[in-house]
Amino acid sequence: MLFNPSKMMFLTCLISGTLISISSNSWLGVWMGLEVNLLSFIPLMTDQKNILTTEASLKYFLIQAFASAILLFSVISSYFLSEMNFQLNIEFPNSTLISSALLLKMGAAPFHFWFPGTMEGLNWWNCFILMTWQKIAPLILLSYTIQLNMFFTSIMILCTIIGSLGGLNQTSLRKLMAYSSINHLGWMIAALMMGENLWMFYFMMYTFLSASIVFLFNCFNVYHMNQNFLLMNQNPLIKFFLFSSLLSLGGLPPFLGFLPKWIIIQAMSDSMNFLTIIIMVMTALITLFFYLRITFSALLLVYAETKWNKNLTFDYTLFPSLILLASISTLGLTLTTLFYLTL
Numbered sequence: 001m002l003f004n005p006s007k008m009m010f011l012t013c014l015i016s017g018t019l020i021s022i023s024s025n026s027w028l029g030v031w032m033g034l035e036v037n038l039l040s041f042i043p044l045m046t047d048q049k050n051i052l053t054t055e056a057s058l059k060y061f062l063i064q065a066f067a068s069a070i071l072l073f074s075v076i077s078s079y080f081l082s083e084m085n086f087q088l089n090i091e092f093p094n095s096t097l098i099s100s101a102l103l104l105k106m107g108a109a110p111f112h113f114w115f116p117g118t119m120e121g122l123n124w125w126n127c128f129i130l131m132t133w134q135k136i137a138p139l140i141l142l143s144y145t146i147q148l149n150m151f152f153t154s155i156m157i158l159c160t161i162i163g164s165l166g167g168l169n170q171t172s173l174r175k176l177m178a179y180s181s182i183n184h185l186g187w188m189i190a191a192l193m194m195g196e197n198l199w200m201f202y203f204m205m206y207t208f209l210s211a212s213i214v215f216l217f218n219c220f221n222v223y224h225m226n227q228n229f230l231l232m233n234q235n236p237l238i239k240f241f242l243f244s245s246l247l248s249l250g251g252l253p254p255f256l257g258f259l260p261k262w263i264i265i266q267a268m269s270d271s272m273n274f275l276t277i278i279i280m281v282m283t284a285l286i287t288l289f290f291y292l293r294i295t296f297s298a299l300l301l302v303y304a305e306t307k308w309n310k311n312l313t314f315d316y317t318l319f320p321s322l323i324l325l326a327s328i329s330t331l332g333l334t335l336t337t338l339f340y341l342t343l
Helices: 005-023 027-045 052-082 095-106 115-120 124-131 133-145 150-166 173-194 196-220 225-231 236-250 258-270 274-300 307-311 316-342
Strands: none
Touching: 005 027, 005 133, 027 052, 027 124, 027 133, 052 095, 052 115, 095 133, 095 150, 115 124, 115 173, 124 133, 124 173, 124 196, 133 173, 133 196, 150 173, 150 274, 173 196, 173 225, 173 258, 173 274, 196 236, 196 258, 196 316, 225 274, 236 274, 236 316, 258 274, 258 316
């Protein structure tokens, strides 16, 4: 994909659309940037070798167009009702409608119904773009309207609950990552409520951990749960690092993924949101449960080898990159703590 000129052009337009949205000083400019981003991502989704991409791209287009229509309607109606201009620093009377449109665009609960089905029809790199880059513009725009009220608190709680419970009975790794992304969105919205710097740190950590996992899955062409148990028996070190990265993404304390959640728990404790913290931590434990269930079954149980599995080859030129990404996600928290203690 990266060496295809047309894909490179659409990828550049995708990045430009996000940058137009987050740098615009009016809601109309925001809407135009989101449309450029949408129309650039759909050609990236299509793949002639996979028939499911057609369904996924159509579903994505319909949902995003509907969310853009809601956003444009709410902005124009606010302009007519309150005789305000389109500037971003104006407090709109129907900011809840604008926030709902942005939440629908990023796939936050309870507007998440399209997200796992769309992820299921994409390859791993498109899944990575959908989980990370496509959330940047809606989250930054959400920071303009976010308030510490019952609406956003319920959105945070719903994201964490649905993201944790939805991944319990999944055998598809793409749907598992989709529900994990919904769960992390609840934490990101909480971080956004506490401060934009906190959200930026959490998002960077989430992007790094997702990249390390997607890179491993893409190298081995793994899309379902049972493939994990058979495909990596010849590479036990990579198998160990893969599941360590999964546990890190879930937020298990010795790993790097625990650090952003730790900071958010501390910040929300300072603002006295104890009930919300308890619910979010309990749902994070549910996500850790199904990550641990996958890890134990893959590492501790012995599976019968298939004959064609012996013919699988691994590109060992990627081995240093895989080890570097996975070791940082596994040992990052320990190393940063030791570095901090030595100062």
